Amino acid sequence: MAAATAKYHNVANAIRKGYVPTNTCAELPGTGGMGYHYANPRLSSDNRLDPLHPEVLVYAPGPHGSRQLAALEYFKADDDQKLSTDKDRHVEPARPLPEVSEAEKAGSPGLP
DSSP, X not given: OHHHHGGGGXXXXXXXXXXXXXXXXXXXXXXXXXXXXXXXXXXXXXXXXXXXXXXXXXXXXXXXXXXXXXXXXXXXOOSSOOTTXXXXXXXXXXXXXXXXXXXXXXXXXXXX
């Protein structure tokens, strides 16, 4: 998974692959910032989950206005749209991203 998503450490690559940038850092009152969420409309609407193609990339604010890939999010709509049922909901456990290698940093402007 790290190799498949390494290209997204560079925000420009994410935009070229269809992720829509945002200038709003999502915030949860009382908790703090949750980062800049770049969603891919095509992946968000295909109703499939593929670990190698996340629906949302989350970037944390970096030095000098840069953005650093902080998380991957996966989205699949609830099939019947009823909160009273849960057999149609897919849940994946959260996993931290691996450390970024020096080579990946060198190819991604804005990473420390």
